[in-house]
Amino acid sequence: MINQIKLRVSRTIKAAIQQAINQNEISLESIPDIIFSPTKGPEHGDIATPIAMSLSKLAKMPPRQIAKTIVKHLVDDPLIRQVEIAGPGFINLFVSEDWLYEILENIIHQNKNYGRSQSNISKRILIEFVSANPTGPLNIVSGRAAAVGDVLANLLNATNQNVTCEFYINDAGKQVERLGESIDIRYRQLLGEEELEIPEDGYHGTYLIDLAQLIIKNVGKQYLQLDRDIRINKFKNIGIQHLLDGQKSILKRFGVEFDVWTSEQKIRNDKKPEQIIEIFKQKNLLYESEGATWFQMTKFGDDKDCVVIKSDGEFTYFVPDAAYHRDKFDRGFDLLIDILGPDHQGHIAHLDHLIKALGYNTEQFEGLIVQQVNLVHPDGNRVEMSKRKGHLYTLDQLINELTETVGEQFAVDVARYFFLNRTNNSHLDFDIKLAVTRANDNPSFYVQYAHARCCSIFREMKDRKIDQLPINQVKLNLLAIDEETQIIKKMADYPEVIMNAAKEREPYRIPKYLYELASQFHTFYNKSRVLDTKHQDLMQSRLVLVRCVQIVIANGLKLLGISSPEKM
RNA sequence: GCGCCCGUAGCUCAGUGAAUAGAGCAACUGACUUCUAAUCAGUAGGUCGCAGGUUUGAAUCCUGCCGGGCGUGCCA
Numbered sequence: 001m002i003n004q005i006k007l008r009v010s011r012t013i014k015a016a017i018q019q020a021i022n023q024n025e026i027s028l029e030s031i032p033d034i035i036f037s038p039t040k041g042p043e044h045g046d047i048a049t050p051i052a053m054s055l056s057k058l059a060k061m062p063p064r065q066i067a068k069t070i071v072k073h074l075v076d077d078p079l080i081r082q083v084e085i086a087g088p089g090f091i092n093l094f095v096s097e098d099w100l101y102e103i104l105e106n107i108i109h110q111n112k113n114y115g116r117s118q119s120n121i122s123k124r125i126l127i128e129f130v131s132a133n134p135t136g137p138l139n140i141v142s143g144r145a146a147a148v149g150d151v152l153a154n155l156l157n158a159t160n161q162n163v164t165c166e167f168y169i170n171d172a173g174k175q176v177e178r179l180g181e182s183i184d185i186r187y188r189q190l191l192g193e194e195e196l197e198i199p200e201d202g203y204h205g206t207y208l209i210d211l212a213q214l215i216i217k218n219v220g221k222q223y224l225q226l227d228r229d230i231r232i233n234k235f236k237n238i239g240i241q242h243l244l245d246g247q248k249s250i251l252k253r254f255g256v257e258f259d260v261w262t263s264e265q266k267i268r269n270d271k272k273p274e275q276i277i278e279i280f281k282q283k284n285l286l287y288e289s290e291g292a293t294w295f296q297m298t299k300f301g302d303d304k305d306c307v308v309i310k311s312d313g314e315f316t317y318f319v320p321d322a323a324y325h326r327d328k329f330d331r332g333f334d335l336l337i338d339i340l341g342p343d344h345q346g347h348i349a350h351l352d353h354l355i356k357a358l359g360y361n362t363e364q365f366e367g368l369i370v371q372q373v374n375l376v377h378p379d380g381n382r383v384e385m386s387k388r389k390g391h392l393y394t395l396d397q398l399i400n401e402l403t404e405t406v407g408e409q410f411a412v413d414v415a416r417y418f419f420l421n422r423t424n425n426s427h428l429d430f431d432i433k434l435a436v437t438r439a440n441d442n443p444s445f446y447v448q449y450a451h452a453r454c455c456s457i458f459r460e461m462k463d464r465k466i467d468q469l470p471i472n473q474v475k476l477n478l479l480a481i482d483e484e485t486q487i488i489k490k491m492a493d494y495p496e497v498i499m500n501a502a503k504e505r506e507p508y509r510i511p512k513y514l515y516e517l518a519s520q521f522h523t524f525y526n527k528s529r530v531l532d533t534k535h536q537d538l539m540q541s542r543l544v545l546v547r548c549v550q551i552v553i554a555n556g557l558k559l560l561g562i563s564s565p566e567k568m
Numbered sequence: 569g570c571g572c573c574c575g576u577a578g579c580u581c582a583g584u585g586a587a588u589a590g591a592g593c594a595a596c597u598g599a600c601u602u603c604u605a606a607u608c609a610g611u612a613g614g615u616c617g618c619a620g621g622u623u624u625g626a627a628u629c630c631u632g633c634c635g636g637g638c639g640u641g642c643c644a
Contacts, residue, residue, distance in 0.1 A: 014628045037586060050586055056624055087587040088625070133644070174643055201643080292642055303570080307642040317644045345572055346639045371573070372638075422581070425573065427637070429580065434593080440595070441604055447604050485625070500584095512582070515591085526599090526608040546603095568606065 002492050005095060008079060009047060010034040013091075016073035017055075025069050026059050037090075042482065045084065045092035046489070052089040063089030100485060101476040103492045107548040108471050115498045115555050119160040121458040126328050127153050129339035130251070130258075131168040134244040135179045136205055136392065140430060141373045143395040146256045147419040147561070148370050148507055149339045154559045155502035155510075164333070166260040168324060171240045172268050175319065178202050179243075180236030184228075186212035187235065191221050205392050211242055211268070250396050255412055255561045262327075264320055272323035273315050276358075277308065285357060300353035322354040329360055336365050337505070342372045368505055370424050376431040393432075401432065406439045411461055413562045417444035420560060421511045443515050447553060448565050450518035454550035457530050461543070466531065468547075469540050478541040483524040487545065490517050491552050499561070507560075514556045521549050 010358070013034050015462040020026040031056065043436060052067035059066060067085040070275040074083060082094035107114045111253045129149030132142045155164045170176070182202040186209050198204050215223070215238065223231050251258070267273070277293075280286050285296045286308070293309035295318065308319050328336050340348065348367030356400050357366050375393050395415075402411035421426050422441065435442070460470065479485065530542045 035584095038584070043589075043640090048587090050625095053586070053624065090587065170644065178643090287621065290642085294641080297641095304641055310642045312642085314642090316642060321644085342573080342638055344639085344644080347644080349571085369573075369638095374637095426581075427574070429581080434580090440604095443592070445606055446592095449604085453604065453607085457603050464603095508582090519591090523609090524605055525603080526605090529603070531603050568604080 002153055002496060005079065005099065006047060008077075009093060010036075012077055012080075013049065013051065014068060015075065016070050017051075019055060019073040020069050026061065026066065027196055028055065028057075028059055039092070042486070044086065044090070046095040048090050048092045050090055052085075053089060053452075056089070067091050079245055081415060095482075097477075097485060100488045100492070101479075103488055104476055104479075104544055105471060107491060107551055108544065111551055112555060112558075114551060115495050115559075116158045117160065117499055119499075122160050122162060123334040124162045124164075124332060125156055125335045125337060125340065126164045126166055126331075126333040127156075127337045128166045128168055128328075130247075130256075131170065132247060133170045133175050134240045134247065135203055136173055137207060137242060137394040137396060139249050139392055139394055140375070140398055141370075143254065143398065143415065144373050144419040144428060145339050145370045146251060146254060146395075147416045148424060150256045150339070151420060151507040151560055152339070152502075152505055152512070153509060154561070155498060156499055158559060159502045161502075164259045166262060166328075166488050167256070167258045169240075169244060169261060169263045170264075171244075172264040172320065176236055176240060177232075179230040180234075181237045182208055183212060183215075183235040183239050184232050187215060187223065190216060191224065207243075207392075210241075214242075235276055241339065246396075250394075253399060253412070253418070254395060262324065264324070267323050267327060269318055271329060273319040274462070276319050276322045276326065279358065280566065281310070283357070295357075297350070297353050297357075298355045302349065302353050306350070319348065320424065321351065322358065323508050325355060325365070326358055329364070334364065337369045339363075342369055345369050366505070366514050368424060371427045373419075373428045373430050373452065376429050376433075398430075398432075398435075401436050402439065405436055409446075409563055410439075413448070414439060414442050414444045416560060416562055417442065417447075417511055423506065443511070444562065445568070446522075447511070447514045447518045447557065448563070449568055450521045451550060451553045451557070451564045452566060452568040453521070453525060454546050454553070457543075457546050458550075459566075460531060464531065464533075465511055466533065466539075471544055474544050475537050475538045476541050476544060478538050481528070483520065483527060484542075484545060487517070487520050487524060487549065490520055491548055494552055494556070510556055510560055514553060514560075515558075517549070517552065521553075 006264050010033075012029050014116075017026065017028070017031050021028055021031075032051075034049055034051050035054075036047050036049050039045055052070060053063040055061075055066050056063045061069075064085060067089045071083050071085060071091060074080070079096050079099070080093055081096045084092045084094075085422070086092050127149055130138070130142050132138055149165065153165050156163045178199075179199060182198050182204075185196045185202070190209070190212050215235075223234065226234065277286070280295060285299065287294050287296070291311035292307045294305045295308045297304065297306050306318060307316050310316060325336060338348070338351065351367060352362050352365060356362050388475050398415055399408075399411050402414055406414060414435065418430065419428070422460045439445070477489065494517075497509055499512045501507060528542070530539065530546055532539050
């Protein structure tokens, strides 16, 4: 809606500039696109354009004089109520408020679909995220990635894209070998070989002691009789299965569902890495050196070549990873989005180069980094998390701690809100004390409370046997005080917020928007009474407003995977 | 050394080349006989890391420097 208005205004302004040129009042060779800048507040009108300032140099005239000339030639349009020239040369336009009431009708009519849009380009998109090694429980960094990926998928779906969510299981390679070895040591420690120690590059977390105990409970010490290699392999498989089950279960608890789980081992069993080597060989991109096989990544823009087959004959991670991405393309996706942790940032460039080397367009691949999460303890110390060192704060622990104070559903809501309320790029300080003990201050509750208040009004309405009129019988133009029109304008922005958040891959815009809307609603609620039977017409119009707020907040929270409570 | 990210109020963070740089938390002052006070109204708090440059206009773009994080050819 607001976009249509901008388009119309933009044409009107262009026409005015053309008129001014025709009458030799402005000298310009061509008319640029009219851009609109955000208005700081109501005093700057509904739409503002700095066009006069940007034309200043080309036309060799002071900005305010250009603005005056443009305004002089603006043709009358019932849509535009008032025009002002302000500051260094802004043209501020005040839009007639008739359109506001159409917004309310739209929201009521579209209900759950309000905010969804039909993008003109519908793509098949695959988002890969979390993809944690199956060597430990999911930590809160993975929790952040899970929330971001899940919501990004919702956003893309809401803009008419066809999205598949995928988890890549790194169940092959060195890391899981070390997992097997570490379980072996825990197993033998528990059975009396106390002098054994987990090597530095093994997994030190106590969860492997628990797992070893479970294994002993199930099969006793019979595995000691197996060959070490066979035993470690067995432990590796048991470990992967067990830890992956744990990851799946916490993701489900956290409300994140994946459509596809792809196993690296399966990619390897299908000999897809060998196909990559074959392709590179045919393209003459490989050479031998120092006993290893190298890939000429420098040909694709990197500053270094890289090893693809190690001197021990094993692939480096590049090869199965390239095979995996080729496999994704083979499945017919137009765009691959990988959400990766900060420790993989160098990897994005590599993937880019590999994809180029395989003959795909790099525009079909996007690597996003979700930054690290620092754990802030009550004493103020930040803790770096590392699965191998065993410094671990798991997503499970977080949800458990939150559940103790706010209950299971709100625990998930709060955690998700917390993870989503930052730009992907910025580090997130997760202050446990704040999240747990000050749960009531969490902005998540603030937004949910606004929804609960709307519901509460309708409950009270029914209790008092007040009937709500159909919208076509309501005098919507009674909604005229600032608090009311500001809320409606805010709700008019919602579809655009969704679209931009999807386009820019920035889920944090949604909680930010919802907080602002909730804030405006709370202000309105404190100032104005809705259920006022002495003023029937006004009451009916406000009931429409409240219904719309309820719909928009519920729709937004739904996208975030956060519940919309009717009571709090 | 090189690459990426970050540096904005006491703290955590927004900020699309544009108007007086904004929120929340913490602090302080007020508001419940009301549709839910998990709320609201208000006060205070800033050399936008530093120095140059581009521009009519820079927190935003460019260069250099300082500080923090992550990565950096056979871990993934």
